[in-house]
Amino acid sequence: MGDVLRRRRPSRAVAPLRRDPRASGRFQRSHRRLDLRQGCVGRRAALLRWALAEMQRAFLGVDCGTQSTKVVLRDPATAAVIAVGRAPHELIERDDGTREQDPAWWIDALRGAVRDAVRGERFDIGGIGVAGQQHGLVCLDRGDRPVRAAKLWNDTTTARECADLTRKLGGDRRVLELTGNLLLPGYTAPKIAWLASHEPEAYARTVRMCLPHDYLNLWLTGEFLTEAGDASGTAYFDVRARRWCEAVLAAIDATRDWTRALPRLAPPLSVVGMLRREAAESLGLEAGIPVSAGGGDNMCAAIGCDLVVEGPAAVSLGTSGTVFAYRAEPAVDPLGEAAAFCDSTGGWLPLAATLNCTSATEWVRELFAMDHAEVDAAMASGGAAGLAFLPYLSGERTPNRPEAAGVFVGVRPSHGRDAIVRAVVEGVTFGLAYALDALRRAGVAPTEVTLIGGGSASDAWAQLCADVFDLPVARPAIVEAAASGAARQAQWAVEQTRPSLAPVTSRRFEPRPRRDLREAADRMAALREMAGANRL
Template structure:
């Protein structure tokens, strides 16, 4: 059996699968993040370790873990976990959706070496500008720094005692030569760092270490259990849904929103604000458009009107044409295609007739059109999407998925009941590492249903997208 651990922004999820990749048990522990100032987003890494103990203990009550041969890791990307020489955490982890380092990111992005080597714009959420911010604003912390780990790799340190990263996650730091799949000495030097601060690298499907003996005894796991390199959350989700070859793509409606396409080669186009990263398998890459608020926007609106997201979406009937009320989902800035940490969201077109139902539709449409923005950016790089898989909590809303299918004019497949996200992909990577298996272990799951574009509303959604773009210009003028 194999375990996948997915360290998400809002929780740590564990999945236990069999050799045949059937899920036999799962466990979840909720996590929270702190926003001590506008644009800041942090978590205490100690909570990740406590959550890991809890999910492993929970799995142990549901199944015999002595047969576990491998554990794979997935996690939210870009987080800066800063350690001293004794591996003590120096400050709360600065998360992916933290935009405080927008000045430092702009300074780095102005240096043409960063785009040329990484294949990406230097976004404020990336790791390197966060370290530049720490050096500038918290020099006493920077002076103690000995190692920088991404969130899942700090969890790996707990599991194995080793500083190790993988290619897919490391490609989101702005210190990585994405084409060469290695740290860039030039970019590290440009930020007053060197390889000694970085973890060693393995591919996502390779062994990164073995589980510590005391944890094996604590959790009832074999001492031969290996820990896979794993991947960033989106790359791991792609492994979970079998998106590993050129032409395959998925849309993820989680806290953030992602439009992800696999590539057989390295084909960056940084100017589009499309992310070009290494995939979690050797010699593969991927591109993705990223929006910072997907279900996060719906949950925000739910708190605003006093109803949870599930209640709001259940109240919707069949898909409707986009209404007068428009929503811009930029609650904490935006990445693709805007690359704007200062832009903020808003409702436009409110009137006396606007009610909760209209507001819910506007939020779903706003996120949908932001994803269409990503699709157009991907198309500009030459990436074509003929069909999509949908994953994430938002994919449970038929209304939302049909809106995306209609706006993008592509069929959207929904996997059979089950979780094929980051934790499942991480478990598959754990199996690959333990058995020496490859991409054949990442097959596309069985499809439960396919949602086709609603052709009768295609023109209405094109008009709605045009109004969304006009509202985008108006919002940019106010922020």
């Protein structure tokens, strides 16, 4: 992929002309010649001034996800996305629950996505913001080179390390007191413990550790830092005090100097560095563009959807399913199923995630060789006729079932392809409803749901969400919510203002009473209970 990307070198974006009032006499004389339209230098300057006047100002947002890196260019005046670029990622996955990516793939994809968005056009890039998939562990050596592939948010190989650390710290209740979050396999803390136990040589070569979005910011600016939103998903961060939790870090490794190993914490709405010349040349941009603190993909999606006030909740239908809402105060679920995250504006973002969302719906679509229109038609044709599906194909996080598997229950000879498809989509949606209930325990009282993510494009699925959640569902007219939010955060950081430009709702879906869904909800609750008791 890298060789292909290097052959695509569009014209570099031109930085705005900065005229210094203290300019030399030579500079002033050149502009006198320009005004008089005299000589080659004057004509060249006139062309440059014309080009600068024609450039559109934009803020660049990045979303480094699991499947791809997305880049958007956002108009600061209208909030419209004026260009989009994408580049795919590879994924290392094994039957034992391993899910990993080489950080070099993210850099290659960033190059490709930026060039796909710019396409040789001229933009006055006002700033860059980076969103990244949360929880991934990036281990760096003394030269800030990755020691090994990054273990990702959906890697479930660390269940034993979670149990060991929890026991060492005094149990779940004590862990919640220390950090606001339980130790779950997807989080970063058990990944470090896993590395120390399973790959001691790689652990010994590791000098610094960070998250995916931190690594991209390091590559862009040379600055090693993070912010509270993404850091709160590590399980070694105190979300109430917004600082690293020394007790958890000591339980992982009491001999390591964590002040040197972890990135410094930057304010959320701040410029943290400038685009390095080497990175700029690689991306086809101008050096010196301001880079904001960025954040986790969910935190930036909240900014992109204008979920920076209390009231609505967001549900994202992506590879994973996520449910989150803004809170002005820390919000801790007493059961620990909803994560007590910080947001990337200075507030808090209670969030519950499911490991199986479009990953499950795409699995069944590919199984039957269907296109998306056929899946939508199957979903719209009615309920699952008594068939239920527990969608734990990759284990599960909410509820915490890392070793669970997917299960169909109630299969009859009369069940055909469409019923199976509906059962899968219903199972995923009921899992998101369970996650929404976890947010309610944390004090969130959603008035409506903002539906985002790739799956939200389906009208049939959006209506099913409204019916299952028993809440109005609004689908915003927004392109790439996380990348758009990262661009918006960059604008706020550079301009030090927070203009309210909420995305326009493209369609609303009102809940409808359905007896078949109430019966299906009861079946799903029984299945979850059986999975928790290891009876499936």
